[in-house]
Amino acid sequence: MPNKSNVQAAQERSVVVEQVDTNLATLSTFFTDNSNFKYRILQASDIESTLAICYLDILIDEKHLNTQLLQLNIDEINEDTIMECLSAMGTIQTFTDHQAIASFLFNAGFICFVQGKEEAYGIPIPGYQTRSIEESKTEPVVRGPRESFTEQIQTNLAMIYRRLKTPYLKTKKYTIGSNSNTEVQAVYLQHLVDKKVLAEFEKRIGQVKLDTLIESAQLEEQIQDHVFTPFPQIAMTERPDRIVAALNEGRIVVLVDGTPSVLIIPTLFTDFLQASEDYYERFYFANVTRALRILALVISLLGPSLYVALTTFHQEMLPTPLLLTFSAAKSGVPFPTFIEALIMEIAFELLREAGIRLPRTVGQTISIVGALIIGEAAVQSGIVSRPMVIVVATTGIASFAIPAFNAAIAFRIMRFPIMFIAAATGVFGIAICSLMLILHVSSLRSFGAPLLSPVAPMHWKSWLKNIFIVPYQLREWKDSTTSLPEYQTSQLDEYSKSKE
Amino acid sequence: MLWDRRFAAYTFICICLLILLSSCSTDIRELNQVSIVMATGIDWDKDTNKHRITVYTLQPTSKGTNATQQDSLNEWLGSATGDSIMESAQHLRYRASKKLFWFHNRVFIISRDAARHSMPEIIDFLQRNREIRSTSLVLISDVNADQILKTKPETQDLVVNELFGMIRNQDETGNSLGISVKDLINKNANSTQGYITGRVVTRTPREKSEPVLALHGSALLHKGTFVNWLSSDETAIVRLLTDPDKDKVQATFVVKDQDYDFDSITAQIAIKSRKIRSYFVGDQPEMDIHFDFTCMINELKHNQTANQMNIPTLENIIKKTIQQEIQSVITTAQSKVNVDYLGFGNHIYQHHPDRWKQIQPKWNAIFKEMPVHVTVNLTIWNTGNVQ
Numbered sequence: 001m002p003n004k005s006n007v008q009a010a011q012e013r014s015v016v017v018e019q020v021d022t023n024l025a026t027l028s029t030f031f032t033d034n035s036n037f038k039y040r041i042l043q044a045s046d047i048e049s050t051l052a053i054c055y056l057d058i059l060i061d062e063k064h065l066n067t068q069l070l071q072l073n074i075d076e077i078n079e080d081t082i083m084e085c086l087s088a089m090g091t092i093q094t095f096t097d098h099q100a101i102a103s104f105l106f107n108a109g110f111i112c113f114v115q116g117k118e119e120a121y122g123i124p125i126p127g128y129q130t131r132s133i134e135e136s137k138t139e140p141v142v143r144g145p146r147e148s149f150t151e152q153i154q155t156n157l158a159m160i161y162r163r164l165k166t167p168y169l170k171t172k173k174y175t176i177g178s179n180s181n182t183e184v185q186a187v188y189l190q191h192l193v194d195k196k197v198l199a200e201f202e203k204r205i206g207q208v209k210l211d212t213l214i215e216s217a218q219l220e221e222q223i224q225d226h227v228f229t230p231f232p233q234i235a236m237t238e239r240p241d242r243i244v245a246a247l248n249e250g251r252i253v254v255l256v257d258g259t260p261s262v263l264i265i266p267t268l269f270t271d272f273l274q275a276s277e278d279y280y281e282r283f284y285f286a287n288v289t290r291a292l293r294i295l296a297l298v299i300s301l302l303g304p305s306l307y308v309a310l311t312t313f314h315q316e317m318l319p320t321p322l323l324l325t326f327s328a329a330k331s332g333v334p335f336p337t338f339i340e341a342l343i344m345e346i347a348f349e350l351l352r353e354a355g356i357r358l359p360r361t362v363g364q365t366i367s368i369v370g371a372l373i374i375g376e377a378a379v380q381s382g383i384v385s386r387p388m389v390i391v392v393a394t395t396g397i398a399s400f401a402i403p404a405f406n407a408a409i410a411f412r413i414m415r416f417p418i419m420f421i422a423a424a425t426g427v428f429g430i431a432i433c434s435l436m437l438i439l440h441v442s443s444l445r446s447f448g449a450p451l452l453s454p455v456a457p458m459h460w461k462s463w464l465k466n467i468f469i470v471p472y473q474l475r476e477w478k479d480s481t482t483s484l485p486e487y488q489t490s491q492l493d494e495y496s497k498s499k500e
Numbered sequence: 501m502l503w504d505r506r507f508a509a510y511t512f513i514c515i516c517l518l519i520l521l522s523s524c525s526t527d528i529r530e531l532n533q534v535s536i537v538m539a540t541g542i543d544w545d546k547d548t549n550k551h552r553i554t555v556y557t558l559q560p561t562s563k564g565t566n567a568t569q570q571d572s573l574n575e576w577l578g579s580a581t582g583d584s585i586m587e588s589a590q591h592l593r594y595r596a597s598k599k600l601f602w603f604h605n606r607v608f609i610i611s612r613d614a615a616r617h618s619m620p621e622i623i624d625f626l627q628r629n630r631e632i633r634s635t636s637l638v639l640i641s642d643v644n645a646d647q648i649l650k651t652k653p654e655t656q657d658l659v660v661n662e663l664f665g666m667i668r669n670q671d672e673t674g675n676s677l678g679i680s681v682k683d684l685i686n687k688n689a690n691s692t693q694g695y696i697t698g699r700v701v702t703r704t705p706r707e708k709s710e711p712v713l714a715l716h717g718s719a720l721l722h723k724g725t726f727v728n729w730l731s732s733d734e735t736a737i738v739r740l741l742t743d744p745d746k747d748k749v750q751a752t753f754v755v756k757d758q759d760y761d762f763d764s765i766t767a768q769i770a771i772k773s774r775k776i777r778s779y780f781v782g783d784q785p786e787m788d789i790h791f792d793f794t795c796m797i798n799e800l801k802h803n804q805t806a807n808q809m810n811i812p813t814l815e816n817i818i819k820k821t822i823q824q825e826i827q828s829v830i831t832t833a834q835s836k837v838n839v840d841y842l843g844f845g846n847h848i849y850q851h852h853p854d855r856w857k858q859i860q861p862k863w864n865a866i867f868k869e870m871p872v873h874v875t876v877n878l879t880i881w882n883t884g885n886v887q
Contacts (some may be wrong), residue, residue, distance in 0.1 A: 312531075315529065315601065315603060316604070316631075316633075320536075323536065323604060324536070324558060327531045327532070327560040328560035328562045328572075331559075336528070420515065
């Protein structure tokens with residue numbers, strides 16, 4: 001066993017020394033009480049050619065390691081044979097610091113100490129189980145690529161590289177999290193990316209303080225522009241085709257190891273209303289779908305509020321036959337319309353939440369029970385009126401028609417305060433509330449780009465690009481692939497100053 | 501960041517306030533607490549000198565709770581009297597179990613006596629009440645208005661829907677009409693001009709034992725009072741002359757002419773163009789009216805089927821008759837009724853505003869003597885024959 005005084009000395013310096021046993025002892029101190037830390041010493045007859053292999057057995061492909069080591073004839077161990085054997089196993093990284101060696105072991109590699117060398121050799125041989133590439137469950141399409149990102153950053157990067165075979169594609173690696181040491185990769189196209197946005201991103205990611213980075217949402221929270229708004233300012237996707245499109249528009253995409261959610265920076269509000277399939281269908285259909293999504297957004301935000309306001313304050317705005325139908329349905333219902341709406345909305349949100357959390361096998365039961373409660377039982381027992389069921393159901397469907405889940409949640413939350421306002425002040429309140437909401441959203445920025453552009457600030461030409469889809473032949477900008485005009489990011493300087 | 505924090509704080513305070521406010525608003529009117537007024541009748545009683553207001557309301561309820569449930573429209577006919585129309589309306593609240601809601605009132609029926617005695621008050625009532633829609637239609641009845649609203653509808657529909665349907669049908673024949681509250685208020689403001697609105701009557705047809713509602717001609721109103729009834733034919737001519745939407749107006753004439761082989765011709769005409777020109781000869785205004793009609797033969801009593809050769813003859817006969825009818829209506833307005841309900845005064849005011857100021861004080865006398873020249877051109881575009 002190594003000499004104790006030597007160990008302490010090595011620990012203090014924490015550098016690789018010539019003695020293999022000293023190095024092992026030093027490294028072992030990082031893995032005290034860790035049963036997964038394994039090391040093997042291959043000793044040749046010649047003491048000068050001792051070799052030590054260290055690894056975390058649950059992370060590496062031990063079988064592969066053993067097969068390779070068998071090829072090494074113990075009696076012929078010398079510097080040349082060792083290097084020859086290691087080179088056959090992969091790219092060799094050289095370390096001189098034990099801290100770095102420990103990190104490397106956590107990243108599924110093995111380390112080789114050689115007697116007489118003041119450096120260690122590391123080779124990654126990951127052997128843990130990962131999820132294979134599957135079809136996206138959150139962003140499915142009828143036409144278009146099926147694959148979606150996985151939890152493994154290398155696989156995800158490979159999916160991007162396979163789609164963008166250009167030397168302009170650049171990646172920047174960051175390690176975030178004092179405990180997790182999670183790998184984060186920022187990817188962009190060098191000739192298209194806005195340098196100011198890139199600089200701002202680097203500045204912000206440098207200031208991130210995290211112990212453990214598990215999901216990109218944690219990163220999003222620390223690099224976003226506004227904290228207290230319910231609206232997201234960074235889009236997220238699991239689809240590589242959407243990421244590639246974003247890169248082509250000059251955006252930066254941020255991949256985090258361990259999560260399939262990839263961030264797109266900067267984001268425009270219109271991104272939340274777009275699905276990648278829009279570009280795979282004929283443009284008429286895509287435009288109609290986009291218009292439908294804007295309608296869905298309005299319904300999801302204002303549906304129950306408008307119903308409450310119209311039926312309790314502004315009955316004159318309803319056509320007479322419709323009023324008679326509503327009035328008949330309302331007779332015998334014990335609650336005021338607003339309370340009715342609140343009960344139904346809360347019931348719907350409960351069902352939605354339960355539907356997500358429950359195991360798939362039970363989930364179906366919940367949807368049947370929910371349909372019975374909301375659709376039939378509530379009306380039959382006279383607790384709510386029939387039109388209210390239709391309004392709540394339509395609102396629910398509308399909120400699911402918004403492709404971005406994080407934006408849909410924001411609208412779902414905002415629906416409740418607006419309902420209160422509608423119950424207190426009618427359509428007048430809804431109008432004031434909508435105005436405030438528009439003002440608020442138009443004040444938001446995503447890395448300097450106004451979130452609501454090209455609507456606010458108004459930029460008609462970009463409407464054709466970001467809101468509508470026109471055939472390729474009619475696009476004036478077909479020579480330029482970027483969709484973030486300069487005006488959108490030029491405000492970054494001014495904005496950064498105001499934040500300071 | 502500071503702004504974000506403020507936004508969050510304000511939002512929280514607003515939500516707390518709104519939770520309290522949402523149950524306190526006095527303007528809340530739940531649907532099951534209102535009685536929807538669909539038609540209103542206004543009467544005046546000569547003996548007691550009191551106004552009576554009658555409302556026809558609906559309070560929809562649903563029977564049963566399953567998907568096949570039937571909605572029933574509980575009808576309620578309530579009436580109350582008072583010294584003024586507003587007071588009568590307020591007295592209605594003694595009987596009404598729910599809040600009366602006038603926004604969906606579609607028809608106002610005013611009895612002849614009320615129209616003769618208290619039209620200015622009625623118009624003022626309609627004008628001031630913010631719940632009354634300016635698009636509601638006004639009809640004059642020759643019996644009491646409550647009697648009209650009490651009449652059982654002929655179809656399974658609501659009485660108000662029947663009345664509304666009848667008014668809509670009048671555009672095909674031009675025999676009657678219904679003017680909106682807005683038009684009534686505007687037209688009444690002009691003291692030199694008369695105006696017409698539909699006349700609703702109850703009559704018992706041969707095939708029925710109970711009286712039914714019908715529209716018949718129109719009522720002539722002038723200077724805030726009822727003047728006279730106009731027949732269906734007269735109403736059709738007045739509409740041809742005055743209706744602002746000339747493309748919508750149609751009229752049907754039955755021409756009887758013994759001089760030719762055609763015994764009786766039923767012709768439906770529509771206005772192709774209408775040119776009204778006013779000018780002065782000395783101090784005396786004169787009018788030229790030129791109509792260009794398109795005509796469709798609906799029925800023809802003739803030994804042989806009409807052919808291409810007969811068309812000029814037919815056109816001449818119809819043209820002559822229509823011209824005479826128009827002239828006769830103008831003559832009646834000028835000499836018998838002496839009320840300008842044909843819009844001539846308005847035309848002069850619009851085209852010669854300075855001269856109008858001079859003649860306005862003595863307009864009635866001038867109108868009575870004013871020469872009006874009517875010319876008619878007519879084209880038959882469809883003989884109605886299947887070759």
